[in-house]
Amino acid sequence: MNTQRQTSVAGLLIGFGLVAIAAVIAVDVSGMRVPPVHAKVGPRFFPLLVSCGLAVAGAVTAWQSWRGTFESEESHPTDWAAVAIVSAGLILHMNLLKPLGFVPAAVVLFMCVTFAFGSRSFLRDGVVALVLAMTAYLAFTRLLGLQLPPGVLAGVL
Amino acid sequence: MEAFGALLDGFATALTPINLMWSLVGVTLGTLIGILPGIGPALTIALLLPVTRTLDPTGAFIMFAGLYYGAMYGSSTTSILLNTPGESGSIVTALEGNQMARRGRGAAALATAAIGSFVAGTIGTMLLTFLAPLFVKLAILFGPAEYFALMVLAFTTVTTLLGSSVVKGLTSLMIGLAFGLAGTDILTGQPRLVFGIPSMLRGIDTVVVAVGLFAVGEALYMASRRDLREAVILPIKGSLFMTREEWRRSWKPWLRGTALGFPFGALPAGGTEIPTFLSYFMEKKLSKNPEEFGKGAIEGVAGPEAANNAAVAGVLVPLLALGLPTSATAAILLAAFEQYNLQPGPQLFTASGPLVWGLIASLYIGNVMLLVLNLPLAGLWVRLLAIPQPLLYGGILVFSTLGVYSLSNSTFDLVLLFVVGLIGFVMRRHDFPVAPAIIGLILGPMAEAQFRRALTISQGDASVFFTHPISLALLVIAALVLLLPALIRKLPVQKL
Numbered sequence: 001m002n003t004q005r006q007t008s009v010a011g012l013l014i015g016f017g018l019v020a021i022a023a024v025i026a027v028d029v030s031g032m033r034v035p036p037v038h039a040k041v042g043p044r045f046f047p048l049l050v051s052c053g054l055a056v057a058g059a060v061t062a063w064q065s066w067r068g069t070f071e072s073e074e075s076h077p078t079d080w081a082a083v084a085i086v087s088a089g090l091i092l093h094m095n096l097l098k099p100l101g102f103v104p105a106a107v108v109l110f111m112c113v114t115f116a117f118g119s120r121s122f123l124r125d126g127v128v129a130l131v132l133a134m135t136a137y138l139a140f141t142r143l144l145g146l147q148l149p150p151g152v153l154a155g156v157l
Numbered sequence: 158m159e160a161f162g163a164l165l166d167g168f169a170t171a172l173t174p175i176n177l178m179w180s181l182v183g184v185t186l187g188t189l190i191g192i193l194p195g196i197g198p199a200l201t202i203a204l205l206l207p208v209t210r211t212l213d214p215t216g217a218f219i220m221f222a223g224l225y226y227g228a229m230y231g232s233s234t235t236s237i238l239l240n241t242p243g244e245s246g247s248i249v250t251a252l253e254g255n256q257m258a259r260r261g262r263g264a265a266a267l268a269t270a271a272i273g274s275f276v277a278g279t280i281g282t283m284l285l286t287f288l289a290p291l292f293v294k295l296a297i298l299f300g301p302a303e304y305f306a307l308m309v310l311a312f313t314t315v316t317t318l319l320g321s322s323v324v325k326g327l328t329s330l331m332i333g334l335a336f337g338l339a340g341t342d343i344l345t346g347q348p349r350l351v352f353g354i355p356s357m358l359r360g361i362d363t364v365v366v367a368v369g370l371f372a373v374g375e376a377l378y379m380a381s382r383r384d385l386r387e388a389v390i391l392p393i394k395g396s397l398f399m400t401r402e403e404w405r406r407s408w409k410p411w412l413r414g415t416a417l418g419f420p421f422g423a424l425p426a427g428g429t430e431i432p433t434f435l436s437y438f439m440e441k442k443l444s445k446n447p448e449e450f451g452k453g454a455i456e457g458v459a460g461p462e463a464a465n466n467a468a469v470a471g472v473l474v475p476l477l478a479l480g481l482p483t484s485a486t487a488a489i490l491l492a493a494f495e496q497y498n499l500q501p502g503p504q505l506f507t508a509s510g511p512l513v514w515g516l517i518a519s520l521y522i523g524n525v526m527l528l529v530l531n532l533p534l535a536g537l538w539v540r541l542l543a544i545p546q547p548l549l550y551g552g553i554l555v556f557s558t559l560g561v562y563s564l565s566n567s568t569f570d571l572v573l574l575f576v577v578g579l580i581g582f583v584m585r586r587h588d589f590p591v592a593p594a595i596i597g598l599i600l601g602p603m604a605e606a607q608f609r610r611a612l613t614i615s616q617g618d619a620s621v622f623f624t625h626p627i628s629l630a631l632l633v634i635a636a637l638v639l640l641l642p643a644l645i646r647k648l649p650v651q652k653l
Contacts (some may be wrong), residue, residue, distance in 0.1 A: 014587065018328060025335060028350050043342040043349060046605040050334045055326040064324065071321055072587035082380035083582070086554075090373070090578070093558055094571035102559070110551040110557065116380045119547035128548055129555075136559060144208055147561045 009068035015062025022054035085116035101151015104134035160290050160399025171522055174267050176219050180519045183220035184526045187227020192541050195375055196229040196553055197244050199486040199595065203367040206493060214497040215512045219519040221493060222473070225486055226278055226520065229429070229466045230527045233270035234535060237263060237393045239542055243513070246429030246465035249437040255391070255456030260453050264395035264535075267405045268461040269455055271531040272399075276408075277415040277463035278524040281470025284419055284516055292478030293503045299479075301611035302621045306631035308604040311481060314424065314633040317592040317642055318431060329589050332580065333597025336361050342604070344609060356569040363492040364540065365498065366563055367485075368600050369574045370556040374581020376550045381586070390542045393560050394567035397532060407459040410440050414463030421464075422471025424483060427469040433461040470520070477501055477513060480603075485592040488599040 029047040089112025096105040096153040110129035111122075119125055140146045169178060184217045209217040232244035237254035240610050250270065257266040268632060299307070316326035338351040340360025351357040381384060399407065412438045421432035440456040450457055475481040480501035482488035494501050506513055522627055531538070561574045584591060614619040622628050 010587065014583065018331075021335065023349060025338070028352070032347055033350070034345070034347075043345050043347055045599075046608070047338050047349060050331055050338060050601075053327065053331040054335065057324060057331055059518040060324045061328065070587075076382060076384065078381045078586075079383045080381070082383070083377050086377055086380045087575070087579075088553070090558070090571075090575045093569050094575065097562065097568060097571070106555045106559070110555050113376065113380075113554050114547035117547035118383070118386060118549055119545065125547065125551070129551065132552060132555060136555065139564065140208075140559065145211075146207070147566055148559070148563070 006068050008065040008068065008070045011065025011072060012062050015058045015060075015065055018054050018058025018061060020058075022051045022058060022122040024106060025051040025054070049157055082116040082118075085112055089116070097151075098149050099151065101132075101153050102137050103133045103153055104151060106136070160287050163510065163514045164286055164321060164518060166511065167516075167518035168521075170215065170511050170515030171219065171518035172201075174517065174638050176216055176515060177522070179216040179220040179388060180523050182222045182407045183223025184227040184230075184523050184530060186220075187224035188231035188527065188530055188538060188543065189227075190224070191228035191231025191244060193544070193549060194235060194241050195372075195379065195549060197200040197371065197486075198225045199331040199484075199489050200371040200494065200557075201228075202486065203214050203364045203371075203487045204556060205331040206364050206496060207278060207491075207560060208601040209493075210496060214499065215275040215515050216510060217493070217497075218490075218516045219602060220283070221490060221518055222516055225469055225490075226523055227277075227407075227527055228273050228529075229462075229469055230271060230481055230531045231538065232356040233274070233458075233462050234267060234531070234538055235542065237266045237270065238393065239389070242368065244429075244465075246463070246468070247501055248430070249433045249461040250458055252437065253454050256453035256456065257458065259392070259395040261463050262453060262455075263393045264397045265399055265403050266453065267393065267535050267579070268397050268399050268532060269403065269459045270530060271406065271535075273411040273414065273459045273463040274466040274531075275524055276411045276420060277467040278470065278527070279521065280412075280415050281419050281467040281515065282520040282524065285470045285473055285520070288423075288474050289478050289513075289517070291401040292474055296503050298627060299605040300625070302358065302613065302625050302628040303631065305611055306622060306635070307479065307481060308600050308607065308629040310631050310635040310638070311483065311600060312593075312604075313638045315596050316598055317638055319592055321588055323639075323642070325587075325589045326593050329584065329591065332584075333366075333594035333599075334601040336366050336577075336594075337598045337601035340375065356567055361573060361598075362564055362570065363489065363599060364419060364563075365570055366577050367489055367595055368557045368561055370465075370581035370584070370594060372553050373574060373578025374585050374591075376554055377582035379471040379546075379576060386546055389541070391538060393536055397535070399429050403455055406455050410436070410456045410460035411444075411463040412432070413439060413462040414434050415467040416505055417460075418464035418467030419471040420484065422468030424471075424475045425536075432464040432468050436460040436464040440567055461584025473517075473520075475506065476519070477516075479501075481603040482596060485595040488592075488595045491599055523618075571630075592602070609640075 025047050029044045032044055034042040034044060045084060056105055089109045093105045093109040096108060107129040114125040137148055190201045190319035228244055229246055232242060233250050236242045236247040237258050240255040242248045242251050254266045312330055316330050316555060317323050319326050338355055341358050342349050348358055389628050417436050418432040437457055440460040441450045444456050472484050472487045475483055476487045476490060483489045499505060558571060561570050564570055611621050627628040
């Protein structure tokens with residue numbers, strides 16, 4: 001266990017973030033117009049309860065982080081570049097899926113992830129990505145009857 | 158003995174060729190995902206939900222249950238040979254199991270894990286067979302107030318028992334509850350936390366949250382930790398036939414592990430982690446050669462592996478009889494019941510008898526299949542561990558995005574998936590438990606509905622929760638669960 005008592009910046013951010021979410025919920029719910037029939041235990045009661053819970057959890061987390069009793073793994077070395085590349089892969093995927101189609105979007109995502117995880121065997125990764133994406137596309141659309149965007153490969157697959 | 162007759166009918170359902178096939182698919186897939194690190198039963202069942210929507214529910218549940226059991230069998234292999242648990246229920250197995258493998262007794266470790274899982278799974282299924290109808294009799298007495306109190310109890314136990322601190326458990330639960338709030342209010346039809354986005358009116362799908370927290374969050378976390386990327390796979394050495402000595406040292410831990418695992422699974426305490434830890438420490442205490450612990454004591458594999466399989470059977474008792482999920486996977490199974498418009502509880506046993514009893518019967522069959530799949534074929538499964546980590550996580554994310562997109566062909570779900578994934582990453586990095594969020598997400602809307610229903614019946618009189626004896630008792634237990642650990646911590650006890 002970490003014995004040194006240091007203020008955890010990440011912990012403080014998490015704490016304030018939770019309080020902010022609590023506030024958003026409270027504001028959103030107070031704006032609701034509730035018919036008088038439901039006034040007693042209407043749709044606002046539970047969200048307000050959750051909002052209070054989040055605010056308390058956030059406040060305690062922030063307090064613990066300030067005092068340095070918040071336990072976390074942030075002492076480990078963190079490869080932020082890898083996190084950014086995986087995130088970029090997911091963002092590219094959601095933007096490419098409709099215009100280019102499932103197969104190209106999945107290949108891009110797969111390549112981003114393998115690169116972030118340290119693989120530099122681009123040929124191997126590319127072949128696996130393509131085979132996986134094509135198989136998944138055919139299996140899901142032909143066998144399971146789900147709809148996936150064909151995109152640029154419309155008519156080919 | 159009505160349960161026995163119902164069980165025989167169940168076997169008639171489970172032994173039809175099509176259901177046998179679903180069982181085999183389930184246990185095989187379960188073993189596979191159990192072995193692969195980074196993908197677990199909750200995630201897999203969540204990803205299968207959109208695909209199985211059109212399937213016959215009996216077959217789908219037979220497959221899901223086989224998958225849940227199979228994951229427990231398979232994860233021991235990864236723990237023993239790779240020193241990385243395939244699932245959270247096998248964290249403890251890695252302690253002794255990997256040491257055994259290092260000392261050339263990997264085969265014996267795999268054997269005691271598989272046979273122990275079989276013994277525990279079978280005894281657990283028998284207990285399930287006879288206890289579930291008793292729980293159903295209890296459930297008939299439950300009204301909305303009692304159900305609400307029961308869910309409050311589930312919330313407090315998952316909050317206090319999982320994770321490193323109550324605050325972190327509470328945070329996770331509240332995040333789950335907040336996700337559950339979004340969408341159209343069921344009783345008044347009003348939009349809540351929709352922020353003017355039409356796609357949010359449907360609410361946030363369970364699958365999106367589960368896949369986001371388990372797959373995307375996990376992938377981001379593994380990417381961030383370069384030091385976790387390399388692992389050494391040990392070859393299976395030794396004979397798969399345990400020696401007389403190994404049998405002698407294994408059978409008692411199997412039974413003790415079962416005795417611990419089953420009740421803990423049935424309690425709302427998050428499933429398999431706690432009983433496996435307890436079983437490990439119990440075996441260490443009871444062992445005649447405690448000095449062997451840490452150096453490959455077979456008892457330390459036999460006990461926890463039995464405990465995690467028995468816990469799975471235990472989890473199914475409150476899930477089927479009360480509709481109360483006690484682990485993340487059970488919460489996803491509850492979402493699966495909702496998908497088929499089935500309500501677990503007494504109605505399920507009367508209205509869908511063939512489904513419930515076919516499911517229970519399939520567990521007996523699945524256990525036999527798993528023993529065969531895992532013992533002689535262990536060498537084949539191990540090859541899966543040779544899949545390079547980059548390809549594994551690439552594949553997990555491709556299938557995760559595919560599963561989430563196919564929910565309603567909406568790219569907005571992919572945006573949500575990414576956001577939930579980032580939250581999951583932060584939670585994983587700062588040691589917040591994920592299971593309370595999943596349970597809160599699924600039970601939250603149900604708890605709210607029961608709460609409002611109870612108050613509507615009582616015409617707004619909040620005392621219903623305290624004047625009904627069962628409801629009062631459950632709330633008192635919930636309060637104790639929340640307060641006792643804090644009180645115990647105040648006592649001057651040295652922590653390990």
